[in-house]
Amino acid sequence: MIQVKELSKYFGKKPVIQDVSVDVVPGKITSFIGPNGAGKSTLLSMVSRLLNADTGEVLLDKSDVRRWKSDDFAKRVSILKQSNYMNVRLTIRELVSFGRFPYSKGNLKPEDELKVDEAIQYMNLEEIQHNYLDELSGGQRQRAFIAMVIAQDTDYILLDEPLNNLDMKHSVQIMKILRKLVDELGKTVVIVLHDINFASVYSDHIVALKNGRVVKDGPTNDIINPDALKEIYDMDIPVQEQNGCRICVYFNS
Amino acid sequence: MRNRTKMLILLGLAVASILLYVFYGLNGNFHYAFPRRLIKVFAMSLTGIAIAYSTVVFQTITHNRILTPSVMGLDALYMMVQTFIFYFFGSMSIFVINAKYNFLLAVSAMVIFALIFYRVLFKEGKRPIYFLLLVGMIVGTFLGSVTTFFQVLIDPNEFLSLQSKMFASFNNVNSDLVWLAAVVIIITFIYGWRHMNQLDVMSLGRDTAINLGVPYDKLVQRMLILSSVLIAVSTALVGPITFFGLIVANLSYQYFKTYKHSVIIIGSCVMSIVALVGGQWMVERIFNFDTTLSVIINFVGGVYFIYLLLKESRSAG
Numbered sequence: 001m002i003q004v005k006e007l008s009k010y011f012g013k014k015p016v017i018q019d020v021s022v023d024v025v026p027g028k029i030t031s032f033i034g035p036n037g038a039g040k041s042t043l044l045s046m047v048s049r050l051l052n053a054d055t056g057e058v059l060l061d062k063s064d065v066r067r068w069k070s071d072d073f074a075k076r077v078s079i080l081k082q083s084n085y086m087n088v089r090l091t092i093r094e095l096v097s098f099g100r101f102p103y104s105k106g107n108l109k110p111e112d113e114l115k116v117d118e119a120i121q122y123m124n125l126e127e128i129q130h131n132y133l134d135e136l137s138g139g140q141r142q143r144a145f146i147a148m149v150i151a152q153d154t155d156y157i158l159l160d161e162p163l164n165n166l167d168m169k170h171s172v173q174i175m176k177i178l179r180k181l182v183d184e185l186g187k188t189v190v191i192v193l194h195d196i197n198f199a200s201v202y203s204d205h206i207v208a209l210k211n212g213r214v215v216k217d218g219p220t221n222d223i224i225n226p227d228a229l230k231e232i233y234d235m236d237i238p239v240q241e242q243n244g245c246r247i248c249v250y251f252n253s
Numbered sequence: 254m255r256n257r258t259k260m261l262i263l264l265g266l267a268v269a270s271i272l273l274y275v276f277y278g279l280n281g282n283f284h285y286a287f288p289r290r291l292i293k294v295f296a297m298s299l300t301g302i303a304i305a306y307s308t309v310v311f312q313t314i315t316h317n318r319i320l321t322p323s324v325m326g327l328d329a330l331y332m333m334v335q336t337f338i339f340y341f342f343g344s345m346s347i348f349v350i351n352a353k354y355n356f357l358l359a360v361s362a363m364v365i366f367a368l369i370f371y372r373v374l375f376k377e378g379k380r381p382i383y384f385l386l387l388v389g390m391i392v393g394t395f396l397g398s399v400t401t402f403f404q405v406l407i408d409p410n411e412f413l414s415l416q417s418k419m420f421a422s423f424n425n426v427n428s429d430l431v432w433l434a435a436v437v438i439i440i441t442f443i444y445g446w447r448h449m450n451q452l453d454v455m456s457l458g459r460d461t462a463i464n465l466g467v468p469y470d471k472l473v474q475r476m477l478i479l480s481s482v483l484i485a486v487s488t489a490l491v492g493p494i495t496f497f498g499l500i501v502a503n504l505s506y507q508y509f510k511t512y513k514h515s516v517i518i519i520g521s522c523v524m525s526i527v528a529l530v531g532g533q534w535m536v537e538r539i540f541n542f543d544t545t546l547s548v549i550i551n552f553v554g555g556v557y558f559i560y561l562l563l564k565e566s567r568s569a570g
Contacts, residue, residue, distance in 0.1 A: 050463055074466025081460045087316045088456045088512040098454060102466040106450025152465070 001026055002047060002077070002156060002190075007056035009042055016042045018212045019056070024156070029182050029189045031199040033223075034209035035233060040192045041082075041160050043209065047190070048079035048158050060156075074102035077156040078149045082164050086133070092144045093129040096120055099151030119151035123177065139170035146177065157181065159191045163198065171195075175202045196237075200224045201245045208232045224248065256509055256516055263508075263523045270531040271298075277538060294530055295435070296426040296490060301501075301525030303438050303487035306445070307480035308498025309505070309518050313452050314473050315382055318506065319561055321499045322484045324386055325370075326393025327363050328493035331485075333400045334362045335418045340403045344414040352427040356489045363485035371477055382473065421494035421547040423533055434490045441479055448472065452514040494547055496554045501525040503561060 002024040009017040017039045024030055024047075032040040045051040047058050049065045058065045060076060068076075078099075090098075096119050100112040108116070120129050123143045133141060142162060149157055159178075163171040179202055181187045193199045199206055199220070206223040208216035215232055216223050223229075224246045229237040237250045275290045311322045338348045338355070348354050370392070374385050404412060451472060454462045462469045487494070498521075505521035532546050 048464070050460055070463070070468045071466035074464065079460070079464045086457050086461075087313075087318075089510075090512060094512065098457065098461075098465060101450075101454055106453060149464075 001059075001061060002188075003059040003062075004043070004047060005057050005059065007043070007046060007053050007058065009039075009046060009051070009054050015212050017046070017053075020209075020212070020214055022207055022214060022217060024188060024190055025205050026155075026188045027182065027186055028204035029178060029191065029202060030205040030207060031203040032190070032192045032207050032209060033194075033196060033199050033232070034215075037211075038209040039212040040209050044079070044158055044160050044190065044192055045081075048077060049073065050079065050081070071102045074152065074154070076154050077158065078152045078154040079158040080145055080149050080160065080162060082161045089132055089134060091130050091132055092125055092136075092147070093120065095133060095144055096125075096129075096147045096151050099148040099153075102152065115151050115153060119147045122150055123147040138165050139167070139173070142166060142170070142174060143177075146174065150181070154187075156188045156190065159189070161192050161194060163193065163195065171198065178202065196224075196229075196248050196250070200248065221246070256511060259508060260516070260520060260523070263520060263527065267523050267526045267530070270527050270534065274530050274534045277534065292428045292431055293423050293426055293533070296431045297423055297529040297533060298526045299431065299434055299438055300421075300423075300487045300491050300494065301497075301529045302442075302522040303434075303483040304494065304498040305501045305505075305521035305525040306442070306518055307483035307487075308502045309514065309521055310445070310452065310476050311480045312502055313456050313514065314476050315386065316456070316458070318503060319499065319558070319565065320386070321496060322480050323493075323496065324393065325367070325389040325481065325484075326396055327367065327481060327484050328488055329393040329396040329400065330363055330366050331359055331488045331493060332419065333396045333403075334359050336400045336403045336407070336415060339411050339415045340407055344411050349414070352430055353433075356427075356430050356433070359489035360485050363488070364482060367478065367481035367485070371474060375474055385477075418492060420545055421492035421550075422545055423491055423529075426491065430490055434486045437486050438483065441482055445476075445479055448476070449515045449518070452476070453512055456512060456514075492547070494550065496558075497525065497528070497550050499561075500550075500554050500557050501528065503557070 004020055004022040004024075007017055007020045008015065020039075020043060022043075032043065034040055042051065046053045047065070049058075052066070060068060060073070065073065093116065096116050097108060097112070099119065100108060100115060104112045120126055123146060125140070125143060125147055128136070128140065133144060136144065146159075146162070157178075162174055166174065175198055178189050178191065182189055191203070193203075203220055206216070206218065206220050207214060208223060208228070210232055216228050224239055226237055226239055229235065229239070229248065233250075235250060236253050237248045238253065240247050240249055271294055274294055275287070279286055279290075307322050312318050312320060338346065338358070342348055348358060370389070371385075374388060404415070407415065451467050454465050454467045455469065455472065457465075459469050501521040501524045502517075504524055505517050508524075509516050509520050511517065528550070529546070532549055536542065536544060536546050536549065
């Protein structure tokens with residue numbers, strides 16, 4: 001269980017996150033939504049200890065993330081950021097193998113290879129597993145990174161805008177895989193999303209941030225309605241029901 | 254498997270150049286020349302290993318393949334220490350005549366400088382590594398200017414003897430120092446070996462490395478200190494020669510085409526042994542001591558550096 005308690009973060013004097021408290025519901029997809037600069041990515045970075053909080057704490061199983069041993073933490077929680085610049089040239093398989101690092105410390109055992117195979121299969125990358133990352137399209141690259149996180153085999157998977165720069169087809173593909181991870185493998189996914197309709201259709205739980213504070217926190221259906229959206233985005237957004245999915249028609253509002 | 258063959262070829266070259274250096278033209282002078290040549294080969298190998306290792310590590314933590322640890326200003330500090338010794342104590346002082354004192358003084362000055370430097374800069378909290386590099390460059394330039402200032406004031410005769418310290422040279426390596434340096438380098442190597450696989454993860458970038466359970470910021474500090482110790486020891490042993498690391502590190506990356514630091518580092522260490530021992534053999538037997546090894550290395554290194562810059566700008570553009 002991940003609990004965020006009264007977390008604050010300042011960049012210089014400017015508050016980016018103020019007094020945020022959130023509980024991540026296990027076994028569900030939780031989306032962080034909100035306008036640009038609301039502090040969604042900063043919050044995710046602090047939950048995954050990429051960034052230290054100024055005040056407050058993040059608890060994993062009731063113990064502060066900063067007190068966890070780094071490789072033990074890496075076996076429980078994984079994070080994928082939006083840009084993954086690398087200095088080295090790797091094949092997909094080599095990248096996915098890195099996902100086993102917390103367990104193998106770089107010397108892969110047969111059971112690690114098995115996990116790598118599974119992850120590659122899960123993301124449908126078998127055919128191109130020996131291709132280099134810089135030869136791939138954006139969608140394939142993103143899938144390769146998600147495969148690494150799957151190989152890492154953590155209970156919690158945090159993703160920072162994984163749909164960035166992806167077209168509709170690939171976005172849907174990624175979201176379906178995340179849904180499958182939760183439904184079939186019992187993972188907990190926390191995801192920062194820009195497109196509110198992806199959040200509406202695929203997530204179980206939504207946390208809405210604005211100016212560094214949580215403005216709404218609840219099951220998806222409580223958030224995706226015109227009143228709540230007005231509060232989050234300052235826009236009148238009509239919501240229409242389509243095949244059981246709530247779609248926000250924000251394009252001309 | 255192919256990398257194993259490549260490594261064997263390199264090792265063969267290294268053994269060949271060592272044998273060539275030790276045994277070529279040894280006729281009759283065995284008892285005099287043989288032990289001296291062995292010590293020189295040993296010193297060259299140590300220096301080569303220290304510089305290659307520290308350069309690869311430094312390039313990984315800075316995510317930059319055209320930097321060498323010399324941007325941190327350690328060689329500039331070394332020159333300043335030597336210049337001060339000559340200026341304040343003179344060429345006849347114990348710090349010049351006794352190589353051991355000179356060595357210890359230079360090493361401790363460099364290591365203490367590096368520790369204080371990192372302590373101050375990392376205490377301020379999170380700063381990007383490029384800030385550290387920039388400060389290092391500025392401090393290095395400053396030390397260089399101070400050094401030049403004192404060199405201008407120095408007595409011309411003293412300056413001539415100081416000049417021997419300004420270029421790396423294997424001609425008068427003190428055998429006691431070689432053993433001392435060997436101990437330090439072996440200890441750092443054993444320490445660093447445990448972090449070899451973590452370096453692979455570090456090259457994936459900070460976020461991914463932390464995600465995979467590598468304590469990135471702590472490791473950056475440790476590796477900086479490790480590479481400073483190696484540079485300090487090798488510089489105090491033979492003189493400033495850090496530029497050389499750039500060549501072997503990049504050649505090793507091009508030759509092995511892998512991300513594994515264990516392969517890259519061992520490869521670049523063996524390459525530097527080949528280059529130093531083979532180069533010194535050429536200096537002694539072909540150029541008849543008309544030139545020094547560091548002049549050749551700086552020339553070849555400079556050409557290679559320009560090639561790298563052109564290649565990088567082409568791939569960026």
